[in-house]
Amino acid sequence: MDKTIAFKMKLKPGKKEEYRRRHKELWPELTALLKENGVYDYYIFLDEETNILFAVQKVREGGGSQSLGDMPVVRKWWHYMAELMEVNPDESPVSVPLEEMFHLP
Template sequence: MKRFAFKMYLKPGMKAEYKKRHDELWPELEALIRSTGVFDYSIFLDEETNILFGVQKQDGEQSSQDLGGNPIVQKWWAYMADIMETNPDNSPVTIPLDEVFYLK
């Protein structure tokens, strides 16, 4: 099992909408993410900076960040693009984070 952490950027004032959209996560997107071995996936928000912090566990080599070529993911990116900082292809601006401490 591996852990993967990253940060993204939410546009100001979009916390409630971001939460709503994830509370209504598409079943086909959830199934796709789980099919790669991703589990125990959380996203936290630092409201002072609008930085989203994601962390997920992986059974296997893929993370949710490796699914960008899938049409379901591309549709989700387009759906989320109005409330997040994105790249030209609508993917969220995502910065991987290095683990510097882990207490088992």
């Protein structure tokens, strides 16, 4: 069964346009990896008041991006994005899973 996953991350001040530009040029190999791992719909929204990035993924059973941190292209992407976002010591984005509270099908 498919599921929807939501999480939040934090953008550094003044990095909005660069973040947008880099995602418009998302690497084809990263796109392919996400799709191969069940991610078939992915949105990221920005709350400009707080610089919180709100991400929503629709994934096939057992899929998602949250378990791909050992893949070289993912680590390369993290390094590429680290200057724009709050990151952990391994340069992965600080990502907080969000609990679903309501769904209107």
